[in-house]
Every structure is written in structure tokens, then in C-alpha cells.
Amino acid sequence: NAGVTQTPKFQVLKTGQSMTLQCAQDMNHEYMSWYRQDPGMGLRLIHYSVGAGITDQGEVPNGYNVSRSTTEDFPLRLLSAAPSQTSVYFCASSPLPGRYEQYFGPGTRLTVT
Amino acid sequence: AQKVTQAQTEISVVEKEDVTLDCVYETRDTTYYLFWYKQPPSGELVFLIRRNSFDEQNEISGRYSWNFQKSTSSFNFTITASQVVDSAVYFCALSGTASKLTFGTGTRLQVTL
Numbered sequence: 001n002a003g004v005t006q007t008p009k010f011q012v013l014k015t016g017q018s019m020t021l022q023c024a025q026d027m028n029h030e031y032m033s034w035y036r037q038d039p040g041m042g043l044r045l046i047h048y049s050v051g052a053g054i055t056d057q058g059e060v061p062n063g064y065n066v067s068r069s070t071t072e073d074f075p076l077r078l079l080s081a082a083p084s085q086t087s088v089y090f091c092a093s094s095p096l097p098g099r100y101e102q103y104f105g106p107g108t109r110l111t112v113t
Numbered sequence: 114a115q116k117v118t119q120a121q122t123e124i125s126v127v128e129k130e131d132v133t134l135d136c137v138y139e140t141r142d143t144t145y146y147l148f149w150y151k152q153p154p155s156g157e158l159v160f161l162i163r164r165n166s167f168d169e170q171n172e173i174s175g176r177y178s179w180n181f182q183k184s185t186s187s188f189n190f191t192i193t194a195s196q197v198v199d200s201a202v203y204f205c206a207l208s209g210t211a212s213k214l215t216f217g218t219g220t221r222l223q224v225t226l
Contacts, residue, residue, distance in 0.1 A: 037218075040122075040218060041218060042117075042204060042216040042217055042218040042219050043204065043216040044216070045213055045214065045215075048212075048213065049197060050212065059212060059213075059215075063224075070165070075172040085206070088156070090158065092158075096145060097208075097212030098209065098210070098211075098212040098213075098214070099146055099165075099208070100163070100209035101148060101163050102160075103160075104157065104158040106156070106157055107156055107157070
């Protein structure tokens with residue numbers, strides 16, 4: 001049981017480049033979410049999904065896209081990277097939205113120059 | 114909108130001291146869930162406890178204890194006889210009927226010898 005996995009662990013992008021952060025879970029959880037962590041700001045919700053085919057915006061969705069074609073995978077796409085998107089990104093999953101704790105991946109540290 | 118406030122940005126204690134981390138929340142939901150997570154220097158997020166809004170019983174787990182008071186909208190976390198391994202950033206979080214998890218900005222705890 002790998003839990004929640006994220007790739008890559010580190011990434012450097014140039015302004016304007018696009019990329020996809022991968023997230024997968026093997027616990028058959030319906031709920032998955034993406035957060036970004038910035039110094040002094042805690043974790044902020046970017047997008048979330050309550051099941052395959054269903055996604056919704058969180059607190060800071062601008063500049064990011066998501067899709068959920070399978071229960072296991074929830075990739076996060078940066079369309080045109082900006083320095084303001086330099087952050088640590090965490091993916092999480094949970095059996096039921098809200099009621100149970102979320103299981104977090106190890107994070108991806110992204111730097112946009 | 115829901116909100117979590119962790120007013121203590123950073124706390125330093127000497128090993129074996131007791132320390133309390135404060136968490137105050139705001140929500141209009143009558144059913145909600147409160148969480149504490151630990152983020153050690155290695156960066157991963159570790160779930161510590163979940164409490165639902167109908168259960169105001171305090172909880173003790175080893176050196177950790179949690180005090181939930183609906184009357185003051187607080188969910189405080191106490192570490193008894195702190196140890197160096199407790200050094201980490203601690204996050205309080207809240208989830209309501211919208212299923213979105215809102216984090217506080219975190220409290221960095223430094224325990225020294």
C-alpha cells in the first residue's frame with residue numbers, strides 16, 4: 001500500500017512553461033484535493049474532487065487545471081507558470097469528504113524563475 | 114466562510130516543559146470537524162487527531178491532549194513534557210458541510226535541550 005504518491009519531488013520551471021504535477025492513491029478514496037503551502041500562509045486549497053468525473057475549485061484555483069478520469073489519479077496542470085506559483089504542492093485523499101482525515105502525499109517543491 | 118486562527122506563529126520551549134498550541138475557528142455550520150496535523154522538518158504532513166462538533170470530550174493520547182470548547186470556538190493542543198522530537202509546525206484545520214478543509218497558518222514549535 002503506497003498511500004498517496006506525488007511526482008516529481010522537485011521541479012524548476014521558467015515563466016510561461018506548462019507542466020503537470022502527478023498524484024495517485026491506491027486506497028480507493030473518493031475524495032482528492034490539491035493544496036499549496038507558502039511561508040506564513042498555511043495550506044490553501046487549490047482544487048478538489050469528490051469522485052471520478054467531478055472537480056471543483058478551492059480557495060486559490062487561478063492558473064491551475066485539474067481533471068479526474070479515474071478514482072486513483074488526480075493530476076494538477078499549471079497552464080503558464082508564473083513566479084507567484086513557486087510553492088510546495090501537496091496532494092491528499094480521503095474516504096469521505098470532510099468527515100475523515102486526509103492522507104497527504106510527500107509534496108512537490110516547485111520553483112518558477 | 115470558515116476560518117481558522119492560530120495566533121501563535123512561533124513558540125520556543127525547553128525540553129520537559131508543557132506547551133499549549135491555540136486554535137480558534139469560525140464556521141456557520143452546525144456539523145463540522147476539527148483536525149490537528151504535524152509537519153516535522155522533513156516536510157510530510159502527519160495526522161494527529163479528528164474531532165466532530167458533537168463530541169466535546171477532551172482527548173489524551175500519551176503526552177498529547179486536546180481541549181475542545183464550542184463555547185469559545187477553540188480546539189487547543191497541549192504537549193506535556195515536551196521533547197526535541199516534538200519540534201515541528203503544527204496545523205489546526207476545519208472542515209464543514211462544504212467538505213473543504215481550511216487550515217490555520219500554523220505554529221512552529223521549537224523544543225531545545
